[in-house]
Amino acid sequence: MFSFxxxxxxxxxxxxxERFYKGLGFEPVYRxxxxxxxLQICHLQLGQALLELYCFKPEEEVEALASFxxxxxxxxxxxxxxxxxxxxxxxxxxxxxxxxxxTDKPSVVPGQSCDRYVFIMxxxxxxxxxxxxxxxxxxxxxxxAN
Numbered sequence: 001m002f003s004f005x006x007x008x009x010x011x012x013x014x015x016x017x018e019r020f021y022k023g024l025g026f027e028p029v030y031r032x033x034x035x036x037x038x039l040q041i042c043h044l045q046l047g048q049a050l051l052e053l054y055c056f057k058p059e060e061e062v063e064a065l066a067s068f069x070x071x072x073x074x075x076x077x078x079x080x081x082x083x084x085x086x087x088x089x090x091x092x093x094x095x096x097x098x099x100x101x102x103t104d105k106p107s108v109v110p111g112q113s114c115d116r117y118v119f120i121m122x123x124x125x126x127x128x129x130x131x132x133x134x135x136x137x138x139x140x141x142x143x144x145a146n
Contacts, residue, residue: 006043006050007082009126014040014055016123023101024084024128026051046084081119081127089116089132096120 011017018028026044033040040055086092089108096102108118115133122128 006052008052008054009124010054010056011122011124011126012055013123014042014053017053017055018042018044020101020122021051021053023096023099081129083117083129083131085114086130086132089118089130092130093118093120 009017021044022028024046026046028042029045029050030043031041038057042053042055044051044053093102093105093108097105102120106118106120108116111117111131111133114131117129117131119127119129
């Protein structure tokens with residue numbers, strides 16, 4: 001019935017965020033800007049995954065935020081993290097570091113539901129998990145198997 005469509009994040013700089021996510025393999029597929037320039041949106045795609053970046057003008061520059069629906073107003077608490085699966089976490093970190101997308105290489109740790117994982121951050125401090133190895137089958141509690 002349900003299938004994943006996209007994930008949305010508010011960012012401070014659309015160009016910096018787009019550059020970062022292009023370095024992770026995402027490709028821009030759609031751009032939009034409202035008529036008065038208060039909101040820019042960019043959709044980026046990686047395989048079947050769609051990432052939507054919202055970039056609002058800083059609130060002190062925005063005269064009429066009231067024109068946006070409640071779900072689209074300004075920066076608010078949101079995304080904790082999302083995950084990307086990679087063949088080798090060390091290779092992925094080296095490539096990102098070599099491309100200038102990471103200033104240092106965070107420590108890779110053993111995973112509970114995968115072989116190994118690491119968290120990195122985009123230019124706005126949003127967390128991205130890079131995970132390696134097959135995901136284990138997470139069993140349902142026996143009471144819900146009925």
